[in-house]
Amino acid sequence: MPKEIILPELAESVVEGEILKWLVAEGDELKKDQPFVEVMTDKVTVELPSPYAGVLVKKLVNEGDIVKVHAPIALIAEPGEVAGAISDRNTEPTPAPSIQAQEERSIVEPGNVNEDSGEELSLFKPDKKPEQVKNPFTQATLRGVAVAEPPRAATNPYGRVIAVPAARKLARELGLDIAQIPGSGPGGRVRVEDVRSYAEHQGSRVEAAPQPTPVAPAPVQAPAPAGFPAPVQYKPPKGYEGLEERVPLRGLRRAIANQMVASHLYTVRTLSVDEADLTELVELRSRLKPEAEKQGVKLSYLPFIFKALARALKKFPSLNSSMDEARQEIVLKKYYNIGMAVATDAGLVVPVIKDVDRKSVLELAAEVGELAEKARAGKLTPEDMVGSTFSVTNIGSIGALFSFPIINVPDAAILGVHSIQKRPVVMDNDEIKVRHMMYLSLSFDHRLVDGAEAAMFCKEVIRLLERPDLLMLEAI
Template sequence: MMRDLTLPTLAESVVEGEILAWLVEEGDIIEEGQPVLEVMTDKVTVELPAPFGGKVIKRMVSVGDIVPVHGVLAQVEEILDGVVASKPETTQLAPSPTPDAPTQESEAEIELDAERSIIEGSAAHQSDPNKAKAAFAGFSRGGKSGAAAVATKPAPAAPQPVAAQPTTKGLSETTPAPGQVRAVPSARRLARELGISIAEVLGSGPNGRVRSGDVHAHASAPASAPVQVQAPAQMQAPLPAKTSSTDWPPPAPPVYRTPAGYENRETRTPLRGVRRATSQGLLAATLHSAQTHTIEELDCTGLMALRDELKADAQKQGVKLSYLPFFLKAASLTLREFPAVNSSLDTASGEVVYKDFVHLGMAVNTEGGLVVPVIRDVDRKGLLTLAREISELAEKARSNTLKPAEMSDATFTVSNIGSVGSMMGVPIVSPPAAGIMSVHSIVKRAVVVEENGADVIAIRPMMYLTLSFDHRLVDGADAARFLKKVLWLLEKPSRLVLGD
């Protein structure tokens, strides 16, 4: 029988993957467990094994395509008892509802889920419209919100005003919640390229979904004859002359255009792989959290002395002892004292989650871009154990062999931007984590210190530490106290051993 090979759920926060390479051709006979294609997500690059054996009849996606989780990758005719079955029946990997047995999740919701992007995230498709309305309270599109922002495709001969429904009844089934626009990814991409706000485009697809043709039609429509949506008589109001500054989402930034005469002096490469995943992830982080930061200055005299003292013992055990294990340990002990910095916001339930564990991400710069492997239970591990895991994960990151589980569940992140010579930087928090700390270059500077009860100017090895945090979860005072405690531990790093 014919079966669909689909993109599995690789991690809780992964909603799509980019096809990097096919490892089989159409017509090939594959075995269960055989790698069939290479996929990159915002977490990691993996080879997907076939969950069953059979003959590859048709590859449904190409290299470079973006496929949602549970999207169909290929059609495979399953082999039963050593014989390729010829029954033309499509079998799902999981039971699917029949027309006579509808489930709570409608066909429109399934289609919408399949087309969502990383930037929208899972919270944008909550089944409860009231949660979505609350999340975007105070924002609207062109003076319209809810069902009033949706219209059907006009007749080709002469577009006619279409009455909008002033109620939000059935919003989760037939209309997008406030702050959402239903559009296929290609339409969103085209709108960005043309400098058009996707919110202004009238969709012709199911439930008002915007397609690429709708974007083209909007771009070519005469400015003097816009298609209008007319509300019922009791709700009619003049359309605004221009987009309000409070509209959501905001208009897209201007599209880059090559200066005339410089066409042959540019090199273009597709936004793909780690760079694309990083781009979307960081944009989503800034859109869906209230980010700010605080900065402190660390005197590294004691830290450098202790590291020099322990380096020889670490080398005897085959471990390279860098400064990073000290920072991870200091952060993990401090997170236990300031649980808000180690918390997350569960947007689905409206609850703040405080964790009794510390899993730290460490940013690693690779040839393909930035990746963040995760070390688990850092607060329960010693410096040499941390140093060993740091080396192992960094090597896996650079060789592109990390597993999804090794890049998931970070409760906080430490970024060592000082390794490339940066004096100071402000990192971006990646929700659902509430904070990230960056460490920078050690630079000798003249500072005022106390010696024998008197203030003197001395040359000391100094470093800036930056804590970026989500202000929805962490108060500024707690963030400042958190960073002060990290400094207190690192300026006398023997305290790390005591765990004070």
């Protein structure tokens, strides 16, 4: 009997993954723990090892599919079972899926059902048979008393209704608000039958109206859920058709896009810009750099910035917080994990350095180098990417003067550090000197952090960077 291989839990917060690339073909023999598929979750690409030895009988999902954790992705069989399994599949070909099933394939979940026949697909085990799913619109009223309004459709974390594309299309054609249609699919997903039932229910509450002449439905823009803009379809300018290339939004670029949308929707981003005189820090690093190299560590300015941030975050805890949207609570964190934006050939990733306040400058320098190398080699693990309480992006490494960084949700703020440049500065005694200056740009969520507090936080970071000896004197 072939065994199912499911998408395992790759990290505590991971609920789904994108199938990037199959490393083997159907019919190939697999050894136990042999990598057989590449999966991306939360910007991390991992190769899944086979939990069994045998022959890959069937791939249940395609490259580019989004798969829920614990959903089956492949079938594997013992070598002696392969002939029988293939024979069974050849003698009874799988019936063509319905339009709705085709539309649902882009998000694969346990419990898919062939809705045309009402039968379970042979490769899945649904939680409920179709006849067991209750339709909220077919329940009778009680002795003339109106039943309470049915619940609204389920939504994803970005406020978008969870529905199959075919259901969205049908709702648009019927002029229905899909946000009002409860779904009977997995996780409350709205299916085609839910839209039809809702339409029939709405029609039964209105007196018979003349039937319109059958015409092709005009395209109607789908109503956008609250706080979520309606999707816009791009069209090439007249005369330039065929001179463009379309690339599917997949992999790391899709993960980045989702994170940017979440940052835009769930933060009130505000910018505070200041500058720091890093002349003393430049001199200190120059003295310590040879000693660090003797220990095999490349000493940059980031470890000093991280130490200063950890001190400042303890004085201004709102910068080290998150908003729990569901419970409407502010979460003040007592640990200090700093995300570090790293530019790679595939896109931007943000690995996290844990417990910054407990590590020395040299320990932080070594970890910065290791994580940056893993990021550029595509070897980051899910554990490397989670748990940040604050983030830093080093725009100065590529020469930018200053920027408006995007907050790495659910963090409350992100600090952009920029290029260190020699500039003339008027000193306290009115003397003009050449100093090593750097701009700092702090993006913060104004729901959690007041402008005055953000400015004071920046001043504290600047104080510690301008006097790096204070990092040695002050208690953690």
